[in-house]
Amino acid sequence: MKTRTLDTLGRHFYKARPLGAVLLALWVSVAGAEVVSGAQLPDGSQKVGENRYRAPRDFEATLDYYRSVYSTSNYPRRQIVNQPGVKAVHIVNPSGKNFAGLNIYEANDEVRIYIVPVQQAGKPAKKPETKPSRKK
DSSP states (O other), X not given: OOOOTTTSOOOOOOOOOHHHHHHHHHXXXXXXXXXXXXXXXXXXXXXXXXXXXXXXXXXXXXXXXXXXXXXXXXXXEEEEEEETTEEEEEXXXXXOSSEEEXXXXXXXXXXXXXXXXXXXXXXXXXXXXXXXXXXX
């Protein structure tokens, strides 16, 4: 009788694939996120004004969220303010599509996110042409 590999007691153990678990966790954290003007906001963010949102997490957790969404190699960061009680970081959107960047700041134990809009370079208004008066 010929044995098949399923019937044998071979020493081939299952190897866990941690990459799948990491991708699943990333997908779950990103799947519920809201997108406003092309910028992704953490799940649970509350609108407090035009392009301004209150983040549901603390400052470091919000920065960690944006590290997973917008990689530091493709979206450069710049520290705006670091004073006692106030922290602020600007994330640049290098493509410039939909939004210019994000400002994440903490003040008075509250974390806010500001979506920096793209500065639309509008066409300058044409000046009405004035015809010189004719001399008769």
